[in-house]
Amino acid sequence: MGSALGSESLDGWGCNMAKDRPTLTSTFCGIECMNPFWLASAPPTNCGEQIMRAFDAGWGGAVWKTIGEPITNVSSRYSSIDWEGRRMMGFNNIELISDRPIEVNLQEIAEVKRRYPKHVVIASLMVESKRESWHDIVQRAEDAGADGLELNFGCPHGMSERGMGSAVGQVPEYCEKITGWVKEKARTPVIVKLTPNISDIRVPARAAKRGGADALSAINTINSITGIDLDTFQPSPNVDGKSSHGGYCGPAVKPIALNMVQQIQADATSMLPLSGIGGIGNWRDAAEFILLGCSTVQVCTAAMHYGYRIVEDMQDGLLNWMAEKGFATIEDFRGLSLPNVREWKQLNLNYQIVARIHADLCIGCQLCYTACWDGAHQCIHLDRTSPAPDTTLTPGMVEAESARRISTTPIPKLDAGTSGRTNAITPLERIPRVDEHHCVGCNLCSLVCPVENCITMERIDKDLPFESWEERVAKGLITSGTGEVMSTNT
Amino acid sequence: MSERVPFPEQVVATPEVVKRFGDLHPPFDRQAAVPEANRCLYCFDAPCTIACPTHIDVPSFIKKIASGNLSGSARTILDANILGASCSRACPVEVLCEGACVMHRYNKQPIQIARLQRFAMDALYESGAPLPFAPGPETGLSVALIGAGPASLACAAELRRRGIRADLYDARPLPGGLNTYGIAEYKLPLVESLREIEMLSQLGVEFHFETKVDAAGLAELEGTHDAVFLGIGLGAIHQLGVAGEELAGVTNALDLIAGYKSGALTTVPKRVVVVGAGNTAIDAAIASVRLGASEVHILYRRGQEQMSAFAFEYEHAKHEGVKFLWHVQPTGIRGDGIVKGLELTRVAATEDGSIVPEKDSAFVLEADLIVLSIGQSTHADFLSGSPSSGPSSTFGKIQLERGRIVIDRATGQTSQPKFFAGGDCTNGGREVVDAVADGKRAGIGIAGWLGVQHGKG
Numbered sequence: 001m002g003s004a005l006g007s008e009s010l011d012g013w014g015c016n017m018a019k020d021r022p023t024l025t026s027t028f029c030g031i032e033c034m035n036p037f038w039l040a041s042a043p044p045t046n047c048g049e050q051i052m053r054a055f056d057a058g059w060g061g062a063v064w065k066t067i068g069e070p071i072t073n074v075s076s077r078y079s080s081i082d083w084e085g086r087r088m089m090g091f092n093n094i095e096l097i098s099d100r101p102i103e104v105n106l107q108e109i110a111e112v113k114r115r116y117p118k119h120v121v122i123a124s125l126m127v128e129s130k131r132e133s134w135h136d137i138v139q140r141a142e143d144a145g146a147d148g149l150e151l152n153f154g155c156p157h158g159m160s161e162r163g164m165g166s167a168v169g170q171v172p173e174y175c176e177k178i179t180g181w182v183k184e185k186a187r188t189p190v191i192v193k194l195t196p197n198i199s200d201i202r203v204p205a206r207a208a209k210r211g212g213a214d215a216l217s218a219i220n221t222i223n224s225i226t227g228i229d230l231d232t233f234q235p236s237p238n239v240d241g242k243s244s245h246g247g248y249c250g251p252a253v254k255p256i257a258l259n260m261v262q263q264i265q266a267d268a269t270s271m272l273p274l275s276g277i278g279g280i281g282n283w284r285d286a287a288e289f290i291l292l293g294c295s296t297v298q299v300c301t302a303a304m305h306y307g308y309r310i311v312e313d314m315q316d317g318l319l320n321w322m323a324e325k326g327f328a329t330i331e332d333f334r335g336l337s338l339p340n341v342r343e344w345k346q347l348n349l350n351y352q353i354v355a356r357i358h359a360d361l362c363i364g365c366q367l368c369y370t371a372c373w374d375g376a377h378q379c380i381h382l383d384r385t386s387p388a389p390d391t392t393l394t395p396g397m398v399e400a401e402s403a404r405r406i407s408t409t410p411i412p413k414l415d416a417g418t419s420g421r422t423n424a425i426t427p428l429e430r431i432p433r434v435d436e437h438h439c440v441g442c443n444l445c446s447l448v449c450p451v452e453n454c455i456t457m458e459r460i461d462k463d464l465p466f467e468s469w470e471e472r473v474a475k476g477l478i479t480s481g482t483g484e485v486m487s488t489n490t
Numbered sequence: 491m492s493e494r495v496p497f498p499e500q501v502v503a504t505p506e507v508v509k510r511f512g513d514l515h516p517p518f519d520r521q522a523a524v525p526e527a528n529r530c531l532y533c534f535d536a537p538c539t540i541a542c543p544t545h546i547d548v549p550s551f552i553k554k555i556a557s558g559n560l561s562g563s564a565r566t567i568l569d570a571n572i573l574g575a576s577c578s579r580a581c582p583v584e585v586l587c588e589g590a591c592v593m594h595r596y597n598k599q600p601i602q603i604a605r606l607q608r609f610a611m612d613a614l615y616e617s618g619a620p621l622p623f624a625p626g627p628e629t630g631l632s633v634a635l636i637g638a639g640p641a642s643l644a645c646a647a648e649l650r651r652r653g654i655r656a657d658l659y660d661a662r663p664l665p666g667g668l669n670t671y672g673i674a675e676y677k678l679p680l681v682e683s684l685r686e687i688e689m690l691s692q693l694g695v696e697f698h699f700e701t702k703v704d705a706a707g708l709a710e711l712e713g714t715h716d717a718v719f720l721g722i723g724l725g726a727i728h729q730l731g732v733a734g735e736e737l738a739g740v741t742n743a744l745d746l747i748a749g750y751k752s753g754a755l756t757t758v759p760k761r762v763v764v765v766g767a768g769n770t771a772i773d774a775a776i777a778s779v780r781l782g783a784s785e786v787h788i789l790y791r792r793g794q795e796q797m798s799a800f801a802f803e804y805e806h807a808k809h810e811g812v813k814f815l816w817h818v819q820p821t822g823i824r825g826d827g828i829v830k831g832l833e834l835t836r837v838a839a840t841e842d843g844s845i846v847p848e849k850d851s852a853f854v855l856e857a858d859l860i861v862l863s864i865g866q867s868t869h870a871d872f873l874s875g876s877p878s879s880g881p882s883s884t885f886g887k888i889q890l891e892r893g894r895i896v897i898d899r900a901t902g903q904t905s906q907p908k909f910f911a912g913g914d915c916t917n918g919g920r921e922v923v924d925a926v927a928d929g930k931r932a933g934i935g936i937a938g939w940l941g942v943q944h945g946k947g
Contacts, residue, residue, distance in 0.1 A: 011702035085525035363595040409921040413798035
């Protein structure tokens, strides 16, 4: 055990494997990163003491809680959405930028950089929309030793009412102009943080790019009201009986963030190095953002929920997955999924899948049946024990049949053969059947099925070549965008 | 209603019994109930609902707990099962709803349906809300119900919801039958049964207590009511038929259980022997342990595989320290005024299923209390009619089979159209929930039959 050889043979990787272990180091708009996991500008990065503990836990970087003229916060600042017993599936805040003096934040940046020179410290900045104010804060943040600057053009509450935050991000001209002012002064990379509270994220992204931004980060939080108390009729977070729209984040927003990340990365006029933000809580989430082109990811809600320690699995899990997939570096898989996101009109209309229910795994809950009847295309049936396929039996008829059944408690001495009766095997009549001829391959049954791999969607070989809507239109098979709808009506 | 003292206030809890018979399955608090409710898959045509004799819409009441609609949840339960609170505690759910849960089929714990049901029912009581049903507009019709156990109560509730008068007659001073007097206190406390019946009585049920209906009485009720429901349960527990059975210290399981539940009995002597291995025997044996016995035996003339107790009841008894003696048969009771011991012979089962004594295997098991639990008789003699019933009565002609009243399972109607029946006297002795289901079907059946009789069908 004491010898080096002994410990290596026990580590599960073997001597040679250890050398081949992938690396999480990367470069993001010129900034050297020991790993892609940064804490987003938020309460977890409020002060130097916190950030140093976060670095000790394994975070590769931190974007300082936005620095600007100190504000006054309200009491009662956060609220959340719980989902079926899980806490904080969606998280909302009405907290403003840092309430600490600029000078204190800057002194602490200097202190953190002195003690952790290899870790990334980004100064998030927000000041009034004046050229000299931006020049001044840029100079001071860089003098303090920040590795880069993140311009907070995204904060959706409070600051936006004062002409800052998302009030800038929502107006492309302001976005471009202020980015330009910052670039006049900045010596470090400038990252523009985008708001999702806009109809097309590519518009402010393009503006930031025109203004000279070195990188982007997205998304900031989404305007939200998390809920209304049904006893008091007051929204939350409750500030003396009132509330205000806040910024929504956490696991619930990840799909929205992924879409916006993809939009930016698929558009040549907006594409820049991107730091992905929005609902990232583990290495899987991080890998998805990177597959859509992000170089780093930023985390807030998960760290607020569980603490800095979550980064340990983020590193470990991502490294293990990279090793399994044969990726040596982040760059090896960054953006790999971008070619797989297309416009709808480019999808293959001749691709056909159908649902297959694997009877050996089916537990007989019949959720697929009711989902298909009520939510899809009425092609799953409960007729396995019928003499012939019966597609006329409706859910109402099935339930009525059960209501008429007389059930009794099985009592061993009264009901011979009932003791030791097992419920381990699903009765055949409870296993639904898919009418494959009518199945449209919508996936719904496989999505509601609680048992992994019990319903699989399988490709039907129709022996037809790839054909998209776009191609059909080009061939003149369809005259306009609404042609198919029109033709069914005529 | 008259100025009757509410049923739960008519009894005084014995502190000793309360202390020794705490909840076997403690209640959920909200933070435990909601995640458990959310674990429910919400099956379509759910197996738990099918398995429940009263067909409670289990997924619906569970989803209402998850959404915080607790009054709606209780209403869903009560709509199917007016004794939903008792059943949540007394039902052998392992062989009913929870036994049918699909979770068993992929290595997951079944949903704790009983505890969720109790959670919803407790919430209804705590809210102080009335029973969520009103009696129907009075029809002028009336039904006499013999026995005030679960079958009659369920039947009465259906009748009242349809505006039919319900007169319940019971020999005991309090309603509920075995639901009140016969279920282990750690499952269903006596006061909980009464609380539930108090709520049910908001429908305007007329109780006639301490009224034993004999043949003449029944003939009279047949004449004064539009229909009669027989919810008379089973008769006395069988006797062993051996010498010494008259000694002090020989009792039966139902008397023992009713005794401690009503407070008449607070301790038992050191050595208790329970004869018989059904669920009631187990209840009596565990009660004996909790009432202070230091050694409790259950003995049975056959083997463990043939015992009629549910497997989980057997496990519970072993857990409480009850010892089991298999393949022994009592041949006599020893004592001198009071019981000293039980004479036993070892027996063996033969190929044809009969039992033969083993030679020279007699021995004596010392005992201070012998509790018989070897099955209940039927009321066949009573139902076969008596001279006093007179020529106008038809109940003496009700068809019986092995002492059980034969009914149409869907309506509860007997071979004599005016008589309906349900519960143990028809099904041979099952669970509270079976009696409730029988009573419910009979109540609907009676209303349907009367509707036809009175031109409303």
